[in-house]
Amino acid sequence: MRLHIMVDDALAAELDQRVGRGRRSAYVAQLIRAALDDARRWDDVESGFGIIEDTGHEWDDDPGAWVRSQRGEDPRRVG
Numbered sequence: 059m060r061l062h063i064m065v066d067d068a069l070a071a072e073l074d075q076r077v078g079r080g081r082r083s084a085y086v087a088q089l090i091r092a093a094l095d096d097a098r099r100w101d102d103v104e105s106g107f108g109i110i111e112d113t114g115h116e117w118d119d120d121p122g123a124w125v126r127s128q129r130g131e132d133p134r135r136v137g
Contacts, residue, residue, distance in 0.1 A: 063086075065073075077085040117124035129135045 073082060073085065
């Protein structure tokens, strides 16, 4: 699909210097894909907010000790 976008002359010149006039569309499409992937990942992160209760966990008293105990339970981990 064709899209028409407007950018200032300095931005277009920098884009051309970096990728060349013949590669503008591919580069812009790659950037849009990356930005949309980032936005989807943030949507996933934000959808998880509040899922875990603030209290009532086995790690509440001493998180460091809990982490160390979890590491010790997995024989593949060192330290």
